[in-house]
Amino acid sequence: MPPMDNHVQIARKIRSVENVKVQMLQQLTNVFRSIQSGNERDMAETLGGLVGLTYYLGRQLGLDLSSVDQQAQNAWVKSFRGHEVDSADIEFVQEYLRSLR
Known part of the structure; x- marks a missing residue:
């Protein structure tokens, strides 16, 4: 694989990680909103989303x-x-x- 392709792959990976970090912050905001609303289904859904994003970020980081x-x-x-x-x-x-x- 030519060096330029490696740089492109690295840039894509960095962009992906940054995107997941933003999604995690948005999801955390959703968790707080769902707690405020008291809706158990929403709380479970938003917490589950945050857990899923955590695993995805771990995968993106090579863990x-x-x-x-x-x-x-x-x-x-x-x-x-x-x-x-x-x-x-x-x-x-x-x-x-x-x-x-």
Whole structure:
């Protein structure tokens, strides 16, 4: 493959990643709006969309999606350090994520 084609592919990949980042911000806004509305179907739909975009971004960045799953099972809990949380809900989510294997 000629070098110019490689540059074009890299530029496309960068544009794709930037597009997904914008979509994720838009989806996060939609999550907040759905929470405000209180509509459970909308909340589930927008959260699911955000999760899907997260996996897609991981793929675009060349990550192994199983490693993203592993981090979802473990590392996300660190974000709650120093904050008041419901440990029963955290355990519930961790068990749910483990069950997806």
